Amino acid sequence: MTDTPPSPILPRLTDRLRRGQGVRVTLFGSSTTEGIGASSPEHGFAPVFERALAPFVPGGLTVINRGIGGNGAQEMHDRLPAVLADGADLVMWQTGSNDPWQGVKLDDYVAMTRRDLLATRATGADLALIDPQYCRMLEECAAFPPFVPAVHAIGAELNIPVFGRYARMKSWCAELGLSREDLSPDGLHMGDMGYRLLGQAVAAWLVELTGAPAGAFVHGG
Template sequence: MSNFPRLTRMLREGEPVRICLFGSSTCEGIGASAPEKGLCPVVEQTLQYYMPKGVTVINRGIGGNGAKEMHERLPQVLEDRADLVIWQGGTNDVWQDIPVSAFIDQTRDDLQTLRRTGCDLGMMGPQWAKMMEEHSRFAAFRDAVPALAIELGIPFFDRYTRMKSWCAEYDMTRDELSPDGLHLGDRGYQLLGEALAHWIVDLTGAPVAARG
């Protein structure tokens, strides 16, 4: 059974797909040296090889947004009518004076609103970065995102663990991935975008063939 049934059906039927990345500075691409090196362009470029009938990745990321600000922008995402929405959050909420329970409740409500539209959903949690690790509230928000994904039955992309594994695999430091201590640089966005794109493809049940 596919984790992304709508996307799987569309790929099997040879239809173009629309994917929305909804979140904060990671989705926006802050830290990249040029717009085309940010997350959304890397994801779209990587997916083109697997989705030759067409794929559009919509960037709904605004730096500094937490759950409250994302809720205010939810109508924009609903209007996008994306086939798959990847929700990314749990970072900026750490600095906001709200309890983690309020973050969970707001995020749960928004995800359930998105689900009622019939789109597929995925979730991505916070990053492994110096500024986050140094904050006393971070662990609670970091752990809240995968717990909510499990509760709602939404596939979860574990960015935190992946970043640690990339440093080990490519002999990099955490600060090389996030030069300013928070945002990814070009290499980090490349690794994240390619990994996220391949994760999306892997979670479809469609026999998608790469375009050579």
């Protein structure tokens, strides 16, 4: 009797990569997705991510940046029709950083985010989440702590993989001898170094989740 292979975590993306087809990725979120804090646009998260992932997509990679700084769950909900119209194979959903500042109740944040994720999944797109950043201003926000586990709880409930940016940023500080300010110079937004580490790490994470040939991954300087 032959064991049945496990279903892919990102089935649409995995299938398209295996077939050598083109891939459309929508990056949906707030200031990190927009790239606020980078010294120039090419050093922001989206361009770094695109350059890192492109070698694994021989059929061609299209990355649509739908990041607007300051957006929380309500603003992202209001912009959801544009995201659905993208017809993306994968929607990377960066979330949970601005709602604590806006005074949004955790339950309301979870309910709205959950509904919008389900609406996006209904289009046939794969989904992946990116949790909040590790930075001084969020650490000083009394309402912030439960939002990181809330993002992971949504992911677990809906079977959506979550890139743990908060934990990764802490580990980069420990492993590379960095401070929070090295990654987020203004205390909130990531700078060039933070975006470089994040963009490459998210691309490598997707490669791992889809089983693409990891030996082809090139770490930028």
